[in-house]
Amino acid sequence: MSPREVFALRDYLGPEPTGRAISDARQLVSLTDILLKTCLADRLGELSGRSVLMAITDQLLSGLAMTEIDGVARRMLLCPPDLNADHLQTLIEDAGIDAVVTDHPERWAGAAIDLVVTAGAPSPAAATAKTERPTEWLMLTSGTSGVPKIVRHTLEGLTGAIVADVPARSGAAVWATFYDIRRYGGLQIFLRAIIGGGSMVLSQPGEPIGDHVGRLRARGVTHISGTPSHWRKLLMSGSASGFAPRYVRLSGEIADQAVLDGLSRAFPEASIGHAYASTEAGVGFAVNDGLAGFPATLIGTNRDGVEMEVKDGSLRIRSTRTAHAYVGRNAADLAGSDGFIDTGDMVEKRGDRYYFVGRRGGIINIGGLKVHPEEIEAVINRHAEVRMSRARSRRSPITGAIVVADVILADADSSGRSNEIREQILADCRASLASYKVPAVIKFVSSLDITAAGKLARHDA
Amino acid sequence: MRQIAEEQKVTLPPLDDNLSLHETGFDSLGFAILVARLEDDLGVDPFTISEDAAFPLTIGDFIGAYENVPA
Numbered sequence: 001m002s003p004r005e006v007f008a009l010r011d012y013l014g015p016e017p018t019g020r021a022i023s024d025a026r027q028l029v030s031l032t033d034i035l036l037k038t039c040l041a042d043r044l045g046e047l048s049g050r051s052v053l054m055a056i057t058d059q060l061l062s063g064l065a066m067t068e069i070d071g072v073a074r075r076m077l078l079c080p081p082d083l084n085a086d087h088l089q090t091l092i093e094d095a096g097i098d099a100v101v102t103d104h105p106e107r108w109a110g111a112a113i114d115l116v117v118t119a120g121a122p123s124p125a126a127a128t129a130k131t132e133r134p135t136e137w138l139m140l141t142s143g144t145s146g147v148p149k150i151v152r153h154t155l156e157g158l159t160g161a162i163v164a165d166v167p168a169r170s171g172a173a174v175w176a177t178f179y180d181i182r183r184y185g186g187l188q189i190f191l192r193a194i195i196g197g198g199s200m201v202l203s204q205p206g207e208p209i210g211d212h213v214g215r216l217r218a219r220g221v222t223h224i225s226g227t228p229s230h231w232r233k234l235l236m237s238g239s240a241s242g243f244a245p246r247y248v249r250l251s252g253e254i255a256d257q258a259v260l261d262g263l264s265r266a267f268p269e270a271s272i273g274h275a276y277a278s279t280e281a282g283v284g285f286a287v288n289d290g291l292a293g294f295p296a297t298l299i300g301t302n303r304d305g306v307e308m309e310v311k312d313g314s315l316r317i318r319s320t321r322t323a324h325a326y327v328g329r330n331a332a333d334l335a336g337s338d339g340f341i342d343t344g345d346m347v348e349k350r351g352d353r354y355y356f357v358g359r360r361g362g363i364i365n366i367g368g369l370k371v372h373p374e375e376i377e378a379v380i381n382r383h384a385e386v387r388m389s390r391a392r393s394r395r396s397p398i399t400g401a402i403v404v405a406d407v408i409l410a411d412a413d414s415s416g417r418s419n420e421i422r423e424q425i426l427a428d429c430r431a432s433l434a435s436y437k438v439p440a441v442i443k444f445v446s447s448l449d450i451t452a453a454g455k456l457a458r459h460d461a
Numbered sequence: 462m463r464q465i466a467e468e469q470k471v472t473l474p475p476l477d478d479n480l481s482l483h484e485t486g487f488d489s490l491g492f493a494i495l496v497a498r499l500e501d502d503l504g505v506d507p508f509t510i511s512e513d514a515a516f517p518l519t520i521g522d523f524i525g526a527y528e529n530v531p532a
Contacts, residue, residue, distance in 0.1 A: 367489060397508035398493035426468060435469065440494040441501060 008071025008131040008155065010035060012195045017172065020197070024060045025204035025215060029122060035129075037122035039064045040101065044072055044129050046115060050099040052076045053092060054182070056119050058103055059202050063181055063190055065101055065119050070155060071131035073099075077138040077150065078182040081205065082452035087147045094328030095138055095150055138327060139184055141279050150327040151279050151334070160321035161283035161304070162192050173198035173247075176216050178226035179454055184279040185252050189225050198223075209237040217243050225249035225275075227454040228259045232388040235259075236410065240266045249286070251275040253455050254356040254374050257292040258381035264290060280334060281341045282321030284308060292378075293355035309340065314360060315347050316340040346372065362458060364392070367399035371437045373458065379429050380405055380439075385414050385421055390448050390456055391439060405439040406448060418444050462487075465494050478521030485520070505530045 013020075013035050020031035038044060039061060052073045056062040059081070069076055077095045091097075092113070099115040100108050108116045137158060140148040175193040179186030180203065193200035201219045203212065213234065216224065224245045226234075231250060234240055248263055248270045255274035263272050273288040284306060287294045301307045306319040318340040326334050335341045344360040358372025373391035380389040387410040393401040407425065409415060422442050429438040449457035462485075466473045471486040482492070500506040507526040508516075517523040 367493075394497060395509070396493040396497060397506065398489050398496060402490075402493045402497055404497070430468070436490055438468075440497045 006071065006131055006134050008135070009067040009191075009194055010071060010129060010131065012197070013067060017197050019172075020199050022060060022063055022193075022200045022202065023219060024202040025207055025211070027060065029060065029064065031199070034064070034067070034122065036125060038068065038125035038129075039119050039122045040068060040117050041120065041123070042126050043117045044068060046117060047073045047099055047101070048132060049074050050115065051096045053095070053097045053100045053113070054078050055100050055102040055104070055108070057081065059180060059182070061103055061119050061121075063200070063202070064122060066190075067194065068129065069101065070135050070137075071133065072129060073135050074133070075136035075138055075152075078140070078187070080140060080180055080182045080452065083140065083148075090147050091140070091150060094331070139182075139187070139279055139323075149331070151323040152325050152327050153282070153323050157282060157321050157324070158187065159191050159195055160319070161188070161277075161286075162195055173223045174201060174219060174221045175199065176201040176203075176219075176221040176224040178203050178224075178230035179252075180452075183453060184277065185225065185227070185454070188251075188277065188283065189223075192223070209234060210239040213237070213239040213243050216245075221245055223247040223249070225251065227252040228255050229253060229388070229450050229456050230454050231259055231263060233450070235262050235266055236387050236408070243267075245270050248272045249275060251277055252453065254358075254378070255292060256378040256381050258378075258386070260290055260292060276315075276345075278343055278345075280323050281317040281343050282319065282323065284315075284317050284319075284343075291353070293350075293353040296349060296352050296354055299354070307340075310347055310349075310354070311342070313346045313348070315343045315345050315354075315356075317343060364401055364403055366401050366403065366436045369434075369436045371403065371434075373403075376403060376405065376429065376433065376437055376439065379432050380407060380425055383421070383425050383428060385410050386425070388448060388456075390458070392458070394441070399436075402440040403437060404441040404443065406443050406445045408445060408448060412446070415444060462495060465491055465498070469494075476520055478519060478524070480520045481518055482520065482523060499527070503527065 013031055015032055018032055021028050022031060047069055050073050052069060054062060054076050056065055100113050101117045101119050102108055103119050105116050105118045134154055137153040139151050141151060173196055175189050175198055177186050177189040181187050181190040190200055201216060201221050222245055228250050245267060248267055260272060271288060272290055273286050275286040276284040285294060285298050299308050309316050322341050323334055326332055346357045346360055347354045348357045358374040363370045363372060376391035377389045380386055387408045389405055389407045391403055391405045394404045396402045425442060451457050469491050473485060496506055496508060507530045517526055
């Protein structure tokens with residue numbers, strides 16, 4: 001085997017193209033001269049070969065530190081901001097952490113980790129950093145209760161989809177995402193900005209949506225990504241006008257036809273695509289035809305070397321972009337013996353397309369008959385006056401469970417007609433769903449919980 | 462009950478206390494919906510509150526279950 005050239009994020013940063021920047025609501029940092037700076041006070045060399053916990057609260061500083069440390073440390077563990085502190089010790093042990101990079105060094109004063117490096121605003125560096133090795137990227141799975149699993153990626157795998165992705169290559173893109181970049185969905189966008197020669201506009205926790213959109217407009221964002229729940233929230237806010245991105249991307253949840261159509265109306269000039277990706281399976285594919293689901297022709301081996309198959313209704317993926325392994329003492333095998341990762345995302349073929357119907361574990365059981373809540377939501381969301389909905393299980397003394405639905409109306413002013421709209425929704429459901437899938441009760445609500453990962457909260461799932 | 466019957470496309474016979482629930486044409490899903498909506502309107506579900514509540518056989522039993530809920 002010939003030695004392969006090791007590449008790292010610093011290879012995509014430099015004086016050209018000019019005008020690149022990364023920003024949040026409080027500051028803007030130029031990327032043009034970032035290789036001449038350090039946010040680790042010239043202590044990068046101490047992290048050489050180390051297993052580094054990235055315990056940086058500030059998202060922007062986190063992003064800068066990733067670009068500096070990649071190619072030097074043995075591995076870095078990215079922590080999303082909502083990580084439960086109770087899980088930290090287990091994660092440190094499982095990942096073999098022997099160094100911490102943090103913007104709060106005082107919190108690590110008594111810790112057993114002997115090397116604590118403080119991260120701060122970039123300042124001129126004494127020497128330019130050299131790439132030494134391919135750094136392992138450790139990420140945490142989202143959406144599970146208990147201690148999150150650690151998933152090991154390489155930069156090459158993480159960026160496999162980016163090279164193949166046409167929108168990512170368009171010049172001078174200004175990327176934004178509603179996700180935090182320390183999650184898989186957000187990191188994909190951050191890496192697109194870095195590798196594609198573009199700029200990045202970060203989300204800011206607690207920022208009102210109107211202010212956020214104003215900032216996206218002011219920074220000239222051209223490419224933007226979020227979950228369908230993020231996008232419904234933006235559409236509901238009424239602040240989309242005046243914002244004209246060229247590329248709008250959805251991922252992380254099922255993109256139903258209603259949200260795709262809503263985005264086409266709000267952003268008539270934009271290309272609208274939905275991507276399938278997970279922390280474990282990496283990016284599977286992106287669909288840019290404006291239709292829900294994906295063409296059945298994607299099953300099999302596609303030209304980027306991603307193989308997909310459907311087994312027992314679940315989508316399975318094998319490619320070089322999937323994570324390499326779970327990390328830790330009790331880590332299960334990530335992929336089956338055939339190298340395929342079972343995503344647990346259930347699909348159904350209708351005509352020449354596959355449609356996502358829900359999660360394997362999220363099924364509601366009504367007297368022995370099973371239904372995915374997402375299937376019901378997709379029908380409810382088709383109603384023109386509905387912005388979003390959540391179907392859930394409610395216990396029943398008769399059938400064990402029944403389906404109930406919480407619905408947010410697109411226009412709060414139409415709440416006076418809620419009985420009429422309820423009847424219309426029920427008629428739609430009866431027309432396209434088996435009777436046991438039709439919600440027994442429809443309740444109109446003003447909001448639905450969204451998790452820190454940007455997905456509709458399913459407490460009962 | 463009439464509203465749910467209409468939604469479920471069930472033709473209800475004349476309702477009286479002695480009519481058996483089976484004869485109403487409601488299936489278990491119809492009753493599950495009825496119990497859920499009554500719970501939303503009345504705030505009680507007599508079949509869940511009491512572990513040993515006998516499952517009602519007639520309309521009269523069904524109404525009685527609601528009348529006998531401890532206040």
